[in-house]
Amino acid sequence: MRDSVPVGRFAGVRVGLHWSVLGIVALVSAGLGGYVLPADFPGRAPVAYAVSGIIAALLLVCSVLAHEIAHAVVARRNGVAVEGITLWLLGGMARLRGEARTAGADFRIAAVGPATSFALALVFGAGGWAAAQLGADELVSAVLGYLAVLNAVLAVFNLVPAAPLDGGRVLRAALWAWRGDRFRAAVWSAWAGRGFGFLLIAAGIAEVLARSPGGLWWVLLGLFVVNMASAEEQQARIGVALAGITVGDVMSGPVDTAPAEQTVEQFFREAAVAHRHSTLPVLDEHGRPRGLVTLHDLREVPVQARSGTPLHQVARPLAELPVAEPGEPLALVLPRMTEAGRGRVLVCAGGELRGIISPSDIARVLADHRLSTTLPAGADLSWEPDARPPPPDWWFPGQQRPR
Structure with a gap:
């Protein structure tokens, strides 16, 4: 929402x-x-x-x-x-x-x-x-x-102890503390949520049949609870299946990066052809990650402004990006794959960039476990390793494309 x-x-x-x-x-x-x-x-x-x-x-x-x-x-x-x-x-x-x-x-x-x-x-x-x-x-x-x-x-x-309501979260926390398994606790909480949602729908239909239009509100609320609880159950089941797999097990590294102070024009003229990825972290002069830039964002910079626009001005700032540590459980990181990061998660430790998780990394590990999930809106699967080369419109008008 x-x-x-x-x-x-x-x-x-x-x-x-x-x-x-x-x-x-x-x-x-x-x-x-x-x-x-x-x-x-x-x-x-x-x-x-x-x-x-x-x-x-x-x-x-x-x-x-x-x-x-x-x-x-x-x-x-x-x-x-x-x-x-x-x-x-x-x-x-x-x-x-x-x-x-x-x-x-x-x-x-x-x-x-x-x-x-x-x-x-x-x-x-x-x-x-x-x-x-x-x-x-x-x-x-x-x-x-x-x-x-x-x-x-x-x-x-x-x-009410049913996900996604606050009571469902309280139930999940209690079961987690009791059994020591966060993901199974989330599954049980989601079951309770779906049951409660179906009860709301049934009550709303009964009210509508009794000629009370207020029942439509309960049906709407019940459908929302059922859908949200089902989504949480799917995510929790993925967590159960991926138990023991950490971010460090699936991250890609070393990571292609770009200097934060490099201008957009310099990047296109000197570096673009050397990179095989459409999304790149940008690093400051000390080698610390400062944000994430996509070639789509760079193409949106007017040609006349590219010589005076450093990459960090175009990049999405680190505060808005999903970040994880190598030792974190992979299942806890999946919800962080937001549109802001184009489905990427930066893996950092001690303030330094150690790796990156891309949608293709997630798709591969999910396929290995015969699982499926919805990747975030805006997740960019293009120009991964072994993908087709970059399209010609990355280059400047009138500039001969390097061979």
Whole structure:
């Protein structure tokens, strides 16, 4: 789930909105402002109900954001990089670029979200009580009270022990700590998630048959849970099959690299023909990795600007790239193969580049184990060793291609 409207950074984490988040705002504002508040507190002007509903919807979205920021902050404190947070129709999603190293860290990352929602429920509840005691308008205390209930429901629902909900992560952490096998714990959590998802779908269909349109919401939520749980089960089964295989066992090395200060023009004139790969790490003057550049990105640089553009300005920065250590389990690294790295993972130790994992390396080891998985969007399999030579449009207009 990718955001379509970036809204900035909170606690150092990039936050964006998917267009479907408007669904939350519309449902809550219409439900409260159009039905619940007029029924419970009649006699107000229609605009008062509408404003109250919109404020409640926006505060609920902020509550979901706080829930996801809590996940992100605790994840970073436990050594897990966070790509960003996206708010959408069914709530929020913190996109982590890695996995927890221990069961305890996994538990803390999962549990802090519901804990934050419970805390917000107490804050809104206390605010509603205080507003009533101070003689504020009943709509004020009612909105705060409804927000307290909604946050409590959010916390309880997320604690259901079924992946991909937070409760499923808590279950996975508990089973991991008990049995010592993270991947089998993830499989069991995914089974629970699929079962819960099918229950939601069945309940939603029953509600629809009883002429309640609200059942469609449960069907949608159930389908989401089933699909996410199935994807997690597939990933966990790959982890079970690849147990014992480390990053160092499959990485390629030594790695073709390019100097970070070399200009795009110099690269095309002097180095491009010597490299057989379409994606290259760039190194600083001390030999430390600084980013990753693709020939597609270099071709996008205008010809007139190539002589003054160093490679590091075009390269995707190291902070945005998936990085692993040679001793890490390969199965934990697979989720890091993001579009930002074109499906590549840089293997570093002691600040130095030791190797690289490409989609072809992963495809080879998966084929050896008769497994299949979906490589990340944007993974570039072209111009690997023994692939066809580079296309002619890498060269400058008017420049004779070297023979």
